[in-house]
Amino acid sequence: LRLRIRRSDGARSWEQSFEVPERPGMTVLDALFYVQENLDPTLAFRYSCHWAVCGSCAMLINGVPRLACNTPLAKAGDAPRLAPFPGYDGEVGDDEIVLSPLPSMAVIKDLVVDQTPFFRKYRAVRPVFGPDGDAPTDERRMDRAQVGSLERYTNCILCAACYAACPVVARSPDYLGPAALAKLYRFAIDPREGRGTERLTSADLPSGWGGCQFYTNCRKVCPKGVPPDEGIARARAGLRGRRE
Amino acid sequence: MGGVAVDLDGRTAVSGLFAAGECACVSVHGANRLGGNSLLEAAVYGRIVGGTASLAVLEGATTAVGAKAAEEEERIAGLLGRRDGESIVGLRRELQRNLDERLGIFRSGESMVEGIKCVTHLMERFESVGVGDHGRAYNQALVAYMELGSMLLVAEAVARAALARRESRGSHYRTDHPERDDAGFLHHSLVRAEGGRMVLGTSPVQLGGYEVRERVY
Numbered sequence: 001l002r003l004r005i006r007r008s009d010g011a012r013s014w015e016q017s018f019e020v021p022e023r024p025g026m027t028v029l030d031a032l033f034y035v036q037e038n039l040d041p042t043l044a045f046r047y048s049c050h051w052a053v054c055g056s057c058a059m060l061i062n063g064v065p066r067l068a069c070n071t072p073l074a075k076a077g078d079a080p081r082l083a084p085f086p087g088y089d090g091e092v093g094d095d096e097i098v099l100s101p102l103p104s105m106a107v108i109k110d111l112v113v114d115q116t117p118f119f120r121k122y123r124a125v126r127p128v129f130g131p132d133g134d135a136p137t138d139e140r141r142m143d144r145a146q147v148g149s150l151e152r153y154t155n156c157i158l159c160a161a162c163y164a165a166c167p168v169v170a171r172s173p174d175y176l177g178p179a180a181l182a183k184l185y186r187f188a189i190d191p192r193e194g195r196g197t198e199r200l201t202s203a204d205l206p207s208g209w210g211g212c213q214f215y216t217n218c219r220k221v222c223p224k225g226v227p228p229d230e231g232i233a234r235a236r237a238g239l240r241g242r243r244e
Numbered sequence: 245m246g247g248v249a250v251d252l253d254g255r256t257a258v259s260g261l262f263a264a265g266e267c268a269c270v271s272v273h274g275a276n277r278l279g280g281n282s283l284l285e286a287a288v289y290g291r292i293v294g295g296t297a298s299l300a301v302l303e304g305a306t307t308a309v310g311a312k313a314a315e316e317e318e319r320i321a322g323l324l325g326r327r328d329g330e331s332i333v334g335l336r337r338e339l340q341r342n343l344d345e346r347l348g349i350f351r352s353g354e355s356m357v358e359g360i361k362c363v364t365h366l367m368e369r370f371e372s373v374g375v376g377d378h379g380r381a382y383n384q385a386l387v388a389y390m391e392l393g394s395m396l397l398v399a400e401a402v403a404r405a406a407l408a409r410r411e412s413r414g415s416h417y418r419t420d421h422p423e424r425d426d427a428g429f430l431h432h433s434l435v436r437a438e439g440g441r442m443v444l445g446t447s448p449v450q451l452g453g454y455e456v457r458e459r460v461y
Contacts, residue, residue, distance in 0.1 A: 010381050037333040041376025041385040109382040 001073060002093075003031055005043070006100035008107045016040075017096070022073055028097065029057055029068040032111075045111040052223055055159030059111045060100040063088045065161035067223045073097065083215040085167045102164035104173075118160045121176045125184040125203070132194030140192045153186035153231060155224040162218035162228055168211050175211040176203065178218035178228030184208075185231035188238075200238055209235045245269070245277035245415060246402070249434060249447075254293025257436075260300065260307020264293035271432065271449075275414020276459065323389065329374025332388050339366055339395060347403055352420040356407045363399045370396055404444055405433035414459075426456060 001022045007014055018039050020031045029047055036043045048054040050069050057068040064079040076097045082088060086103040105113035131140070142150075162178040163169055169177045176184075181203065188199040203209050209232050218228040247269030254262040254270075265286040272284060300307075346359030370393060377385035411425035412418050431446040 009379060036384065041332075042379065044382045044384055109379075112382050 001031070002096040003035060004096050004098045005035075005110065006098075007043070007110045008101070009109060010107075013107070026073050027069055028059075028061055028066075028071045028073060028076065028099070031073060031097075032068060032099075044109040053157060055157035058102055058159040058161045058164070058223075060087050060098075060102060060164070062092045062098050063090050063100075065102055065164040065221045067159060067161070068099075070223055080220040082165060082217045082220060083167055085165055085217065086170050088165075102160060104164055104166070104169050105160070115160060117173070118163050118177070118179070119158075121180040122158065122183065124176065125180050125187075125199075127183045127187070129187070129190070129193060130195050131192055142191060146191055150186060150190060153182050153226055156182060156222075156226045157224055159223065161221045161223060162226075165217040165221045167215050167217065168213055172207070172211060174207040176208055178212075178232075181209065181212070181235070182218075182226055182228035182231045185228075185235050188235060197242075200235055200242075203235070204239055209239065245273050245275070250293075252292075253296040254289060255296065258308050260305060260309040262293050262297045262300075264289045268293075274454075275416065277415075320386070323375050323386065324378045324380075324383075326374055327378075329372050330369055332373055332376070332385065332392055335366060335369060335373060336388070336392050336395070339363070339392070339399060342366070343399055347399070347406065350417055350419050351406060352418060353407060353410070354420070356403055360400065360403045360407065363396060363403060367396050367400070400442060401435040404442055405435055408444055409433060424456075424458065430456065 001020050002017050003020050004015060004017045007016050018035045020026075020034050023030075029045075029050065032043070032045050032047075036045075045059065045068065046056045047069065048056040052067055052070040055067075058065055059068055061068070061071055061076055062079060064082065066079070077092075087100055090098055090100075092098050099111060101107045101111050101113045105115060105117060108114050156179060158179060160179065162182075166175075166178055168175050184199055184203055187193050188196050190196065193199070205211075212229065212232045214229055214233070216229050219226070219230070222228075247267050248256055248263040250256055250263050250268045250270060252270065254264050254268065256263050266282050268285060268289065270285060270289055273281060342359055342362040346355040346362070351359075373389065373392070375383075375385050375389050377383045406416060406418075409416060409429055410418070410421045411429045412422050413424050413429065431449055434445045434447050436443050436445060
């Protein structure tokens with residue numbers, strides 16, 4: 001199997017192909033380690049847990065943002081059809097997998113991008129629980145249905161796959177993007193949160209809820225099944241309801 | 245369960261160097277740390293130690309770490325200039341195999357003596373290992389080199405402490421000494437570097453309100 005990698009050393013960029021002996025069950029991350037350990041120690045890619053919980057290894061795999069650790073080589077071709085965004089429409093030949101860094105962020109080296117803007121937007125929504133009143137003597141209890149509706153959003157691992165796949169982010173660098181908005185929505189609907197309404201109105205802006213054009217790429221590429229588009233739609237409906 | 249010896253605020257024996265989480269040993273878990281419980285040290289002590297470290301910076305504490313930075317910078321520059329040498333990956337695999345076979349879940353005095361010999365030999369070879377990437381940006385070959393150096397050090401420390409502990413306790417199980425021996429070994433093993441050599445010592449265990457008991461599954 002051939003791995004064709006979009007490389008960069010900060011000053012120049014080029015494409016390089018590596019032949020990897022495929023083993024059953026081998027993931028894209030395994031293949032990258034094979035290259036780094038046996039063929040080229042200068043190849044750089046971000047990773048940590050190997051387990052789809054840390055969100056470090058998202059990259060474009062045949063043009064689609066996915067976790068390298070969670071994508072078997074055999075399934076690299078099974079990806080959803082998406083609305084176009086930078087890096088999506090590349091040629092992929094038979095018997096090869098094309099890897100490139102996530103778009104909408106500057107490349108540091110090879111497959112490693114500078115996630116600063118992504119995390120700046122994440123911090124901008126103040127992703128910290130802010131309860132009302134004093135701490136209860138007992139726990140803050142929730143019913144199962146409420147937990148379920150929150151969990152759809154708390155499952156986010158901040159891998160930035162949705163951010164990279166979002167055509168609006170690519171066009172409008174000010175747009176908060178799907179991950180940050182999904183996080184904001186998760187706090188807006190948390191029954192234990194004291195500033196839920198304030199959180200809803202805080203992103204009532206073109207760079208917030210208003211920016212989404214419902215391409216639904218975010219939901220389709222999320223490795224954890226988080227539906228940012230749905231949260232955004234519900235937030236907008238909530239705001240409309242408040243105005244009426 | 246082992247790690248860098250720290251006090252309750254995360255201070256190590258080196259001024260200005262703090263440790264928290266899985267690399268540190270606050271000793272809240274006893275001789276075995278059950279799966280999933282690393283969160284305690286990561287979250288609770290991460291916060292506490294972060295506070296201690298920030299305060300130390302605000303108070304303008306002079307640290308041994310700062311003084312060493314220039315020296316370390318020079319060492320790294322030297323490493324990046326090293327064009328050839330044995331592969332990091334091969335050496336790391338040998339270390340992994342050695343530790344797995346001789347210092348793994350079940351160990352014996354005999355297997356550990358062999359294990360230490362092997363670690364010492366690998367340490368010698370490590371001196372001439374090459375770093376395959378000479379760039380400054382996101383150099384994972386350099387990271388791998390530094391990690392391997394630390395792995396070798398930790399491997400030796402673990403092996404020497406385990407060899408001296410002629411009993412079984414917590415996650416340490418010796419086929420040649422399968423019983424716990426409180427009279428001989430109810431203490432922490434502490435490894436220290438003195439003049440380039442590892443010196444093994446002990447420190448007392450604070451049991452608090454707990455009675456030492458075997459964990460049965």
